[in-house]
Amino acid sequence: MPPDPSAGTEVTDTEVTDTEVTDTELTETVARPSPIRPPDLRPEGTAPPGSGSATPAGSGAVGPPQDQPWTRWVVRPIVIYLVSRAITWATLAVTTPFTHKSILQEVDRWDSRWFLRAAIEGWPRHLPHHAGHVAGSTIAFFPLFPLAIRWLSHVPGLTPLAAGIILTTVSGLVAMIGVWALARRYADGPSADRATLLVALFPGSFVLSMVYSEGFALAFLAFGILALLQRRWLLAGLLGLLASATTPVALAFEVSCLWCAYREVADHRNWRAVVAPVLAPMGFVGYQVWIWRHTGNLNAWRLTERGGWKSYPSLVYALHTVAVVVRDPIATNMTDKLLFICTILVVVAAVVAVRSSMPAPMLLYGLSAAVLGMISAPIGLRPRFVFLAFPLIVAVGVRVRGRAYGALAVVSAVLLIGITAFEVSSWRIFP
Numbered sequence: 001m002p003p004d005p006s007a008g009t010e011v012t013d014t015e016v017t018d019t020e021v022t023d024t025e026l027t028e029t030v031a032r033p034s035p036i037r038p039p040d041l042r043p044e045g046t047a048p049p050g051s052g053s054a055t056p057a058g059s060g061a062v063g064p065p066q067d068q069p070w071t072r073w074v075v076r077p078i079v080i081y082l083v084s085r086a087i088t089w090a091t092l093a094v095t096t097p098f099t100h101k102s103i104l105q106e107v108d109r110w111d112s113r114w115f116l117r118a119a120i121e122g123w124p125r126h127l128p129h130h131a132g133h134v135a136g137s138t139i140a141f142f143p144l145f146p147l148a149i150r151w152l153s154h155v156p157g158l159t160p161l162a163a164g165i166i167l168t169t170v171s172g173l174v175a176m177i178g179v180w181a182l183a184r185r186y187a188d189g190p191s192a193d194r195a196t197l198l199v200a201l202f203p204g205s206f207v208l209s210m211v212y213s214e215g216f217a218l219a220f221l222a223f224g225i226l227a228l229l230q231r232r233w234l235l236a237g238l239l240g241l242l243a244s245a246t247t248p249v250a251l252a253f254e255v256s257c258l259w260c261a262y263r264e265v266a267d268h269r270n271w272r273a274v275v276a277p278v279l280a281p282m283g284f285v286g287y288q289v290w291i292w293r294h295t296g297n298l299n300a301w302r303l304t305e306r307g308g309w310k311s312y313p314s315l316v317y318a319l320h321t322v323a324v325v326v327r328d329p330i331a332t333n334m335t336d337k338l339l340f341i342c343t344i345l346v347v348v349a350a351v352v353a354v355r356s357s358m359p360a361p362m363l364l365y366g367l368s369a370a371v372l373g374m375i376s377a378p379i380g381l382r383p384r385f386v387f388l389a390f391p392l393i394v395a396v397g398v399r400v401r402g403r404a405y406g407a408l409a410v411v412s413a414v415l416l417i418g419i420t421a422f423e424v425s426s427w428r429i430f431p
Contacts, residue, residue: 073189077180077196081173084200087413088209091420099425106424108161110431112211114138118146119153119160123291127300136308139300142287144245145213164211171215172208176200178222179390185229186357187398194405195397203415204387206423207431214384217247221365222390224253224280228260228361233276236260240280245287249388252368254280256361311379318343318374318381335429342381346370346392353395366391383419384431 092103099106108116118138128135138146145167152163179199183192199205207214224239240257243250257277264273292298305311314320318339325332325340332340350370353363369389373381387393400408423431 073180073184074177076189076193077176078173080180080193080197080200081176084197084205084416085169085172085209087201087416088206088420091417092209092424095421095425104161104165107165107210109210109424111141112164114141115146115149115211115213116160116164118143119149119164123294126295127297127303134303134307137304139291139295139304140308142213142246142248142283143290144242144283145216148216149211161211168208168211168215171219172205175215175218175222178219178226179394181226182222182362182391183394183398185226185362186359191398194401194409195394197409198397198412199387199390199393201409201412201416202383202387202393203412203419204383204385206416206420207384207387209420212384213246214387217243217250217388218390220246221250221253221388225256225362225365225391228256228276229359231260231264231273233261233273234279237276237279240276241283243283244281244285245283247388248284249369249372249385251281251284252365252372252389255368256365259364260361309379312377313375314377315375317377321380338382338429339380342383342386343374346374346381346386346389349392349396352399353392356395356399358391358395362391362394365389366395379430382431 089103092106095106096103114136118141121138123138123143127139128137148167149160149164152158152167153160155163158166176196176199180192180196183195187195204214220239220243224236224243227233227236227239236257240250240253243253254277257280261273261277264270288301291300294300297303321336321339322343325336329337350367353366356363358366366389370381370386370392373379373385373389376385379385396408397405419431422429
């Protein structure tokens, strides 16, 4: 129980005074934090004591201090993002003499072509087959991003490719603002800067300079988690819906929504929180229902993933990849080595995140997204899927400081340059 102010109880150095009791909050005495704290299991996302970044849930604050104008904290992630994009676009410019293609032609590769095809041609009414098996088609690509490209390309003078580049670039910028605000929920400003820079420089972020849906997904997910921390259940559910209409990885957000709804109902009998987990997966469900009616096949998406990309869920795929590389590291191919390295990095980052004071909704999403990547054979934890599990990267950025962080940021930037150059000039590794 907290000390009773009316009784004149003296507040010591290791205590803080109680706050005003509201209908949905309990007063508590906060002890001085130990060097290593368990993760914050409250959906409010209260920051560690003494950090100066705590904001009451439902107050409308995004995380930064209330006394600062929004322009001061929005500019920081914008500058960080622009620096990272300058690196990738400069890399694309340097590789053009070697690829004998323009920058726009370099961008139009891999899944970029599929998203553009979906934007231009739509989705087939019947499952295409090749050699007796279901062939790859736009059915494997969720609709929100391609439809946005189609709508924007109606602007005079904008081609679908140009529209896709604009949408990816802008959504990536919005995503970094959300990432910074999330980090600021439980850490100070410099820590949020470090975390955002590490996310922006992460090798998997090269997709933000192509026509990929990761920018859309990260923007919806980052602000969706912020909405959960602020107990804006309807907004969180709607953002989750948009995210799950963009990529199936966004289903990991459902875990965060369920956790918050459970805590709200159990602690405060607030059944309004249930709207978030109800709405969040509806983008995924809606696409499955629509493609079923469109093609007449209930399993159209799953069959296309399995037939066109040989993709299927496997609980042991990550362990199999690690075992293959450990057993014969020389004979394994580049893809197996890449998946091995990413898997090890994710495990380390997950440990750092669990040992941090990261709010539970943010932590649960990061861990769930990483697990979805691990069990997706043969895709696995490629850099861009690790990128989608961005809270784990944030945890590392907040934790590492000084020279160690400088070295980490430099290595990440070098790897970003390398993977960008490799993916636009080679077809050897599916990004």
